[in-house]
Amino acid sequence: MDLHVAIGGRGDRADRIYRQLRDAVLDGRLRRGERLPATRELAGRLQVSRATVSTAYERLTAEGYLAARVGAGTFVAYAAADPSPGPTRTQGAAQPSPAWRDLNDPLWVEPRPVAxxxxxxSPDPALFPLDAWRTSVAAELRGGTLRSASYGDPSGVERLREGIARHLGVARSVEAGPGDVLVTSGAQQAFDLLARVLLQPGDTVAVEDPGYPPVRQLFEMAGARVVPVPVDAYGLRVDLLPPARLVYVTPSHQFPLGGVLPLDRRVALLEWASRHDAVIIEDDYDSEYRFGARPLDPLQRLDADGRVVYVGTFSKTMLPALRLGFVVAPPALLAALRHAKRLTDWHNDTVTQRAMARLLDSGVFAxxxxxxxxxxxxxxxxxxxxxxxxxxxxxxxxxxxxxxxxxxxxxxxxxxxxxxxxxxxxxxxxxxxxxxxxxxxxxxxxxxxxxxxxxxxxxxxxxxxxxxxxxxxxxxxxxxxxxxxxxxxxx
Missing domain, CATH: 3.90.1150.10 (Aspartate Aminotransferase, domain 1)
Known part of the structure; x- marks a missing residue:
């Protein structure tokens, strides 16, 4: 245990060690059964005599806070009945910028037990292919994925990008190769990266209303002027779009109402983007689970000008906890997105990426x-x-x-x-x-x-x-x- 004890200043050092260890036991920072450093080791760290530490330990042992076991060491013997949450701290002088104050998350509801x-x-976790996932992760660990000390490619593991491109081509008719794919920490990081490389403060962004609040808030935090555009039973009202730098749309399954954007509106949206030199973010929300006819071709497939950025995620098909999403972007944006990914978190967890690639390659995911x-x-x-x-x-x-x-x-x-x-x-x-x-x-x-x-x-x-x-x-x-x-x- 890396135990911090402050003994600066004058006075009885053994008493200071005693009081700090006792307080740590009482407020639950040191829990019952935890092993304390040996007296010689702690004395060396604190640069005091071993007798000073021994005096503190003996006093704590006599009062029932510690217990010494011959040949094993000294352990916490007292269990705090109600561990303290820690000292009360002042709000502090450091404050977030005004845009980040008083935010709320409409999607987040405090979990309560309900019938x-x-x-x-959220998908059903009981449907998650746990055995296959465990096997895939174990195979990567045995194969030495973690033996490299170098950082990975910000774009993502190539084998996973190949699997994503192949899967999207078969399942959604998306035109992409592995070089067009960037792996992200879920769809939300994809939107964040796109905001970073596409928007400047004051740019206009059009979003669906009702729509996905985290995306709207993210664009607002980027300094954009966000304009809500009504939807109807078929999705976004393209005829009501204002001039904008960017439009965010969920054409395959409008969030939250569920409409499907018809072909004529998809064409109209692409024409609007061409007239206004705009970029379209196509969030293919929940496209994997369909209960009717084959879906329409995505906007990305219909795009001839390289204006559509396709965003997807494995959060519904696998689990949100894996934090695996992806962007399929036009070539002109890929270098900037790759740099933005490197500057934010460098790359996703390598083992998780490789394990997911195995499931895609083996057909388990499909x-x-x-x-x-x-x-x-x-x-x-x-x-x-x-x-x-x-x-x-x-x-x-x-x-x-x-x-x-x-x-x-x-x-x-x-x-x-x-x-x-x-x-x-x-x-x-x-x-x-x-x-x-x-x-x-x-x-x-x-x-x-x-x-x-x-x-x-x-x-x-x-x-x-x-x-x-x-x-x-x-x-x-x-x-x-x-x-x-x-x-x-x-x-």
Whole structure:
């Protein structure tokens, strides 16, 4: 143990050592069973006599804080009943810049134990191919991946980039070779790198509304002027786009409503980008899990000018904890993105990259996605059917992909919008549902402008058999909210 003890100044050094070790035991920094340095070793570190340290140890032993074991050493014998969180510290004079103050994360909800979890954005960890992953990681460790002391390629391990390019070409018709791919720590780092190399303070960025809040916030932190653009049942309203340097879009499965951008709008978006010399970030959100016909070709496939940057992630198909994402970028951007990656975190964990490459090469990943899709398709079908039966007053937004669906409340006619008693309040419904044991998120949390409210129902974390009971409980929460009683506190 590297134990720090301060003995500067005058006075009884043995007493100072005693008090600091005692305080460390009492506040839980030194825990029961931990071995302390030998008296000779600690005396050498502190540059005091061994007798000084022995005096402190003997006193602590006599009072029951330490215990000496012949031939083994000196150990902490006392267990703090309520370990202290540490000393109270002042806020401090150092403050973040104004843009970073008072931020919130609409996607982050404090985990609470619930009976039914309709949270969005997470796959079912029970479906993760743990045995195959463990075998793949072990093979890399045996193969000597960690024996190199050098840093890796910021673009990512070549074998993984080859696997990603091959997989995207087969599964999504993306035109890419390994040299077009940059491995990132999830999709969010991809957006951060793109903001760094594409934007200057004051540039205009168009985003979908409702849309993905972390992306919007990231562009705002980069100093951009972020303009929300409405979406409809088919996705982004391209006809409402303002002149901009950059547009962020989720054409395959609009987040959070689920619409699919039709071909005519995709073409119109590419034409808009050409007119305004803009870049398109195509977030192929949840494209791996589809329950209907083959998806339309991605924007990247239709792009003839090199204006589309394709972003994807393994967070839904594998696990978010792996922090594996990727960018497929036009050649003109790749050098800058590579430098940006090197300057932020240099490169992703090499063992994880190589292990993922093994799963792609062996076909394990493709088989896992097919098997998981069958499970999610069943849950999706049950959810769609039961929403129609149990939530008849809400409108389910059609969606043939992803791990969640949106249900919206009808928008009241203009003449009645002043009568708030009948309005659907998704935030209050979510609070009531949480008390009843159902986790949902309101659509309003993802909007900047006014629009239809509702709730999002994720099915990554709930079994098909539990969906009917979960929706009955949610329906009761919605019914109580419409009665108008005050919402109970969430515990």
């Amino acid at each position: 039914y979890d309709f949270s969005i954005g 088989r896992h996605v097919r098997a998981a899709t069958r499970v999610y398709e069943e849950r999706h079908a049950v959810l769609v059917h039961e929403v129609g039966e149990l939530l008849p007053d809400l409108e389910l937004v059609p969606s043939a992909a992803g791990l969640h669906v949106a249900v919206l409340a009808p928008v009241a006619p203009v003449a009645r919008q002043d009568a708030s008693a009948g309005r659907f309040d998704g935030a209050r419904v979510a609070e009531r549902a949480a008390v009843a044991g159902v986790a949902v998120q309101p659509v309003s949390r993802f909007r900047r402008a006014e629009g239809a409210d509702g709730v999002l129902l994720g099915f990554g974390g709930i079994r098909a058999a539990h969906i009917p009971d979960a929706l009955r409980t949610l329906a009761e929460a919605i019914g109580r909210e419409r009665v108008g009683d005050p919402a109970p506190p969430v515990r």
